[in-house]
Amino acid sequence: MAEAKALTTRAADFSAWYNELIARAELADYSPVRGCMVIRPNGYAIWEQMQRALDQMFKDTGHQNAYFPLFIPLSYLSREAEHVEGFAPETAVVTHGGGKELEEPLVVRPTSETIIYSMYAKWIQSYRDLPVLINQWANVVRWELRTRLFLRTTEFLWQEGHTAHATEAEAEAETRQMLNVYRTFMEQWMAMPVLTGRKTDSERFAGALRTYSCEALMQDNKALQAGTSHNLGQNFARAFEVTFQTAAGELDHVWNTSWGVSTRLVGALIMTHGDDAGLVCPPRLAQYQVVIVPIYRTDEERGNVVEAAEHLRKELAAAGARTHLDAREGVKPGAKYYEWEGRGVPLRIELGPRDLAAGTVVLARRTGGKKETVPIAGLGPRILTEMDRMQAELLETARARREANSIRGATKEQFLAYMESNGGFVYAGFCGRHECEAEIKEKTKATIRVLPDEEFRSPDVPKTCMWCGRPSVTEAVWAKAY
Ligand SMILES: [Zn+2]
Numbered sequence: 001m002a003e004a005k006a007l008t009t010r011a012a013d014f015s016a017w018y019n020e021l022i023a024r025a026e027l028a029d030y031s032p033v034r035g036c037m038v039i040r041p042n043g044y045a046i047w048e049q050m051q052r053a054l055d056q057m058f059k060d061t062g063h064q065n066a067y068f069p070l071f072i073p074l075s076y077l078s079r080e081a082e083h084v085e086g087f088a089p090e091t092a093v094v095t096h097g098g099g100k101e102l103e104e105p106l107v108v109r110p111t112s113e114t115i116i117y118s119m120y121a122k123w124i125q126s127y128r129d130l131p132v133l134i135n136q137w138a139n140v141v142r143w144e145l146r147t148r149l150f151l152r153t154t155e156f157l158w159q160e161g162h163t164a165h166a167t168e169a170e171a172e173a174e175t176r177q178m179l180n181v182y183r184t185f186m187e188q189w190m191a192m193p194v195l196t197g198r199k200t201d202s203e204r205f206a207g208a209l210r211t212y213s214c215e216a217l218m219q220d221n222k223a224l225q226a227g228t229s230h231n232l233g234q235n236f237a238r239a240f241e242v243t244f245q246t247a248a249g250e251l252d253h254v255w256n257t258s259w260g261v262s263t264r265l266v267g268a269l270i271m272t273h274g275d276d277a278g279l280v281c282p283p284r285l286a287q288y289q290v291v292i293v294p295i296y297r298t299d300e301e302r303g304n305v306v307e308a309a310e311h312l313r314k315e316l317a318a319a320g321a322r323t324h325l326d327a328r329e330g331v332k333p334g335a336k337y338y339e340w341e342g343r344g345v346p347l348r349i350e351l352g353p354r355d356l357a358a359g360t361v362v363l364a365r366r367t368g369g370k371k372e373t374v375p376i377a378g379l380g381p382r383i384l385t386e387m388d389r390m391q392a393e394l395l396e397t398a399r400a401r402r403e404a405n406s407i408r409g410a411t412k413e414q415f416l417a418y419m420e421s422n423g424g425f426v427y428a429g430f431c432g433r434h435e436c437e438a439e440i441k442e443k444t445k446a447t448i449r450v451l452p453d454e455e456f457r458s459p460d461v462p463k464t465c466m467w468c469g470r471p472s473v474t475e476a477v478w479a480k481a482y
Contacts, residue, residue: 009276014220019149021270025279025343028149035147035154039263042343043150045287046266047157051137053189053284054159054261057181063133063161068115070139071106076114079239083113086206090142092154108141113207113232113258116162117240124164124254126245131174132164150267151224151482158262164242164254168233171255172210175231178259179212182227190265191282191394192216192272193402194226195425195477197450202437205258209233215449215477217402218271221424223449223479226268229259267482272398279344280366282394283387288324290316290383291340295333295352309351312361312376319380321387341366346390347383367393408458412466415478419444425479427452429462429472436467446478 007024008016022028027043039047055065074093078084092108095101109115120132137159144154161178165171179196186192194214204211208230216226236242237253246252273280283289294309296302306327316323324345326336333350340348350362350371361379364371367390374382405424407414415426430436430448441447451474461475 007276007278010219010274017274017276018267018270021274021278021342022149027266027270027279030149033154035144037147037149037153037155039157042287043266046269046281046285047263049285049287050185050189050265051159054181054185055135055137057185058135058159058161061133061177061181063135063163065136066134067136067138068109068112068119070109072109072112072115074105074107076118077107079114080207080236082235083207083239087111087142090144092141092143109138110140110142111258111260112136112138112140112160113162113236113256114240117164117236117242117256120162120164120254121240121242124242124244127166127247130164130166130244130254131170133161133174134163135159135161148267148482150270151264153263156262156264158260160258160260163257164237165257166244166246166252166254168255171233171257172231175210175212175229175257175259178257179214179227179229182214182229182259182261185261186214186216186226186265187395189282189284190269190272191284191391191398192226192268193395193399195450195452195456197452197456197477199228199450200434200437200448200476202434203448205230207232207235208258209235213450215479216268216272217405217424217479218268218482219274219401220271221405221422221479223425223481224264224268224271225449225481226265227259227261230257232256232258273394274344278342280394281344281346283346283391286344286346287322288340288345289321289387290323290347290349291336291345292316292323292325292349292351293333293336293340294325294327295350301353305351305353305356308356312349312351312379316380316383319384321380321383337364346387349379365390409460409462410466415446415466416444419446419478419480425449425477426466427458427475427477428466429464430474430476431465431468431470432473433465433468433470436465440467440478445480447481448476449479449481450477451475452477 007020010017026040029038031038087110094106141155147153186194194216199211210231212229214227216224234253242254292309294305296305313323313325346366348364360373363374408427410426410428465472
């Protein structure tokens with residue numbers, strides 16, 4: 001049940017606001033195991049909507065789902081040198097089973113490249129077996145010391161795509177295609193604008209040739225890595241001997257890609273659109289897009305109003321809007337408004353005896369603006385149009401906020417001042433040297449989020465490195481990040 005106390009405001013304490021919002025909207029809870037998270041039905045419903053949309057997009061691009069085991073032999077992890085170095089510090093290892101010490105310890109998967117490519121080695125023989133385009137929906141475990149609900153938890157849910165190709169060009173095209181799928185999902189469903197681009201070597205996935213990322217700016221001006229797509233080259237194919245006979249009859253290693261997004265996206269959604277009253281859910285991902293609250297005083301009124309409301313619910317559902325009728329007794333309309341507002345329901349319909357007599361309802365938007373009295377006739381199409389508009393407005397508002405919190409062509413002094421004042425994205429020249437990257441991180445906590453793709457680059461790409469003044473080899477985008 002909703003509490004009467006208002007949330008801490010975003011301006012007062014963003015982090016407290018985030019935690020209180022999650023509790024108020026009943027999205028998730030802390031588990032008895034430190035660092036783990038219980039996803040409650042309201043939070044899981046958002047994840048299910050996300051899964052549904054993404055799963056369709058994966059299938060539309062030719063992928064199939066499969067499932068690989070949770071346990072991975074410890075020795076598998078060490079076959080790819082960078083991979084083991086990257087993941088060993090955060091793995092959970094099972095040493096005992098059935099009361100006996102295991103001959104070989106098992107890693108609880110932190111990601112599944114190793115187990116999946118060991119299977120691909122069995123399944124792929126010829127160029128005719130390629131490409132292999134597989135995705136799995138699963139949980140993974142990374143032993144995290146500092147955790148935040150949805151953003152960083154020891155166990156989380158995600159999907160991981162793993163593909164194998166005959167050529168480097170095909171693998172690169174797949175890597176870019178899936179990055180683009182993520183971007184489309186984030187913009188069109190989550191209404192969350194993202195920058196796309198390549199990661200520097202120090203931020204790249206352990207074992208990958210190249211990592212590409214979607215980066216979003218949260219309302220506290222910290223960046224969030226929302227999804228990554230990796231061109232793994234032949235690194236894992238060599239480690240797991242995934243070879244195939246080419247059309248010309250030679251033996252070659254396959255080219256792999258992997259790509260993933262996780263329940264972290266629920267956190268991203270909260271921090272992109274939430275306000276001081278609670279969650280604001282973009283219509284396309286809302287469990288309930290419309291909630292109908294009946295208003296009445298007497299039992300007789302109740303009978304009529306609830307009956308009409310149920311009729312309306314069916315009508316709106318038939319029109320294609322996920323609609324819920326909140327006919328709970330003993331909860332006042334005001335308390336219901338407050339509760340659904342906190343849960344981010346895009347549209348609320350209030351229906352009382354007077355509305356019923358006039359053939360109207362009162363329509364309230366979660367994103368604000370005046371309540372409106374509108375005719376019941378034709379409400380279905382009107383609601384759908386309203387939701388499309390809301391979806392588009394949320395994206396535009398988030399984009400405008402991001403741009404208002406980005407600076408381009410910054411000098412070192414401007415960069416330092418911006419980070420000091422809790423600024424957002426900084427676009428500037430970069431010499432490409434790891435020393436500069438490391439020093440900036442140490443001094444300001446800001447990291448290079450991406451070397452932006454062409455469409456995000458500044459019209460005048462700076463000629464010198466913002467930090468050391470040497471010639472710039474690329475533009476980079478810095479921010480403090482989750
Ligand atoms: Zn430099």
